[in-house]
Amino acid sequence: MTTVSNAEYRGVWVFIEQVAGEPAPVSWELLGAGRQLADALGVELAGVLLGQGVAGLVSEAWAYGADRVYLVEDPVLGPYRTAPYARALVELVQRYRPEILLLGATSLGRDLSGAVATALGTGLTADCTGLNIDPATRLLEQTRPVFGGNVMATILCQRHRPQMATVRPRVMPLPPRQEGRQGELVRVGIALKEEEALATVLKVIEEKGKAIYLDRAEIIVAGGRGLGSRENLRLLEELAGVLGGTLGASRAAVEAGWLPPEYQVGQTGITVRPKVYFAIGISGAIQHLVGMQNSEVIVAINKDPEAPIFKVATYGIIGDFQEVVPALTEEFRRQLA
Numbered sequence: 048m049t050t051v052s053n054a055e056y057r058g059v060w061v062f063i064e065q066v067a068g069e070p071a072p073v074s075w076e077l078l079g080a081g082r083q084l085a086d087a088l089g090v091e092l093a094g095v096l097l098g099q100g101v102a103g104l105v106s107e108a109w110a111y112g113a114d115r116v117y118l119v120e121d122p123v124l125g126p127y128r129t130a131p132y133a134r135a136l137v138e139l140v141q142r143y144r145p146e147i148l149l150l151g152a153t154s155l156g157r158d159l160s161g162a163v164a165t166a167l168g169t170g171l172t173a174d175c176t177g178l179n180i181d182p183a184t185r186l187l188e189q190t191r192p193v194f195g196g197n198v199m200a201t202i203l204c205q206r207h208r209p210q211m212a213t214v215r216p217r218v219m220p221l222p223p224r225q226e227g228r229q230g231e232l233v234r235v236g237i238a239l240k241e242e243e244a245l246a247t248v249l250k251v252i253e254e255k256g257k258a259i260y261l262d263r264a265e266i267i268v269a270g271g272r273g274l275g276s277r278e279n280l281r282l283l284e285e286l287a288g289v290l291g292g293t294l295g296a297s298r299a300a301v302e303a304g305w306l307p308p309e310y311q312v313g314q315t316g317i318t319v320r321p322k323v324y325f326a327i328g329i330s331g332a333i334q335h336l337v338g339m340q341n342s343e344v345i346v347a348i349n350k351d352p353e354a355p356i357f358k359v360a361t362y363g364i365i366g367d368f369q370e371v372v373p374a375l376t377e378e379f380r381r382q383l384a
């Protein structure tokens with residue numbers, strides 16, 4: 048086996064995730080983060096797009112900052128399966144040798160990144176909240192919370208390449224879309240066989256009911272233990288209804304069974320970055336804050352003036368939510384009529 052020195056690896060790659068041709072927005076967020084890393088290193092930023100009939104996304108990747116897109120289209124890559132996706136990505140890495148490879152910390156990204164890092168024998172830092180280049184060493188500084196969010200650790204992958212990291216949706220800002228921006232397209236053929244896929248997709252069953260996409264919501268009305276009961280959620284639903292917002296919850300509210308787990312915001316829930324986040328009866332524990340503190344405007348409603356949520360709030364209202372929330376709903380209804 049020939050050994051390749053780390054210096055032979057160049058460039059920053061972002062995996063462009065798509066399901067049935069629908070791109071995961073975290074891919075564009077990562078192109079924004081990847082641009083800064085590539086500029087700091089003085090190298091190119093590339094997107095990697097795997098699938099079938101997905102070439103339409105190439106111009107989107109250019110528009111969000113990719114200088115080049117590696118495209119592998121193959122019927123075996125139609126529905127996502129770990130084995131062929133991992134095989135294609137591993138082969139691309141071995142052929143073109145990027146020094147950094149970023150993926151979204153979605154269910155698909157978490158599955159694929161682990162398989163690829165294992166096959167390549169390199170390191171992987173999951174759920175990073177910060178990515179930087181150390182100019183002295185050119186190493187990727189991968190920062191993420193550890194020990195329940197009380198400590199931030201910066202992790203380096205010194206000996207192996209590529210340096211791999213995943214980032215949750217909405218942790219990085221969406222870069223501006225540059226309409227008409229052009230880049231290079233590299234179509235790559237990889238000999239994939241259906242019988243090596245290890246799994247067959249028999250049927251895709253769409254989830255019934257209203258799917259919630261908290262990480263894409265522009266207005267979130269979140270409730271915590273301070274609501275006291277599931278019945279009181281009605282007041283938050285009314286406020287969300289008037290504003291066209293989505294409900295959210297602290298872990299305490301989820302554990303109380305007032306809302307299902309997919310509504311949980313925070314370290315072990317979803318990271319959100321809405322235009323407006325209402326935190327109602329939520330104390331502001333660090334594990335909750337890490338999931339929502341990047342919201343553009345935070346409105347905190349709490350009867351305890353010392354509640355830590357007020358430290359991150361744009362507007363703080365000290366009071367009982369049973370009085371404050373209906374008054375806000377009424378006023379918004381009047382203003383928006």
Ligand code: FAD
Nearest residue numbers: 271272273297298299313314315316328329330334350368
């Ligand atoms: P509390 O801390 O009990 O706060 C309730 C608040 O409501 C208080 O501030 C109180 O003053 C206020 N209140 C009470 N009555 C009223 C009223 N009538 N009007 C107005 N305000 C009122 N938590 C998360 O949210 N998300 C996570 O992802 C998460 N992950 C975790 C991971 C780990 C490893 C650990 C250890 C913990 C995690 N937690 C998470 C839990 C977290 O530490 C807190 O316990 C939790 O966020 C508290 O929820 P809360 O703010 O709703 O409840």
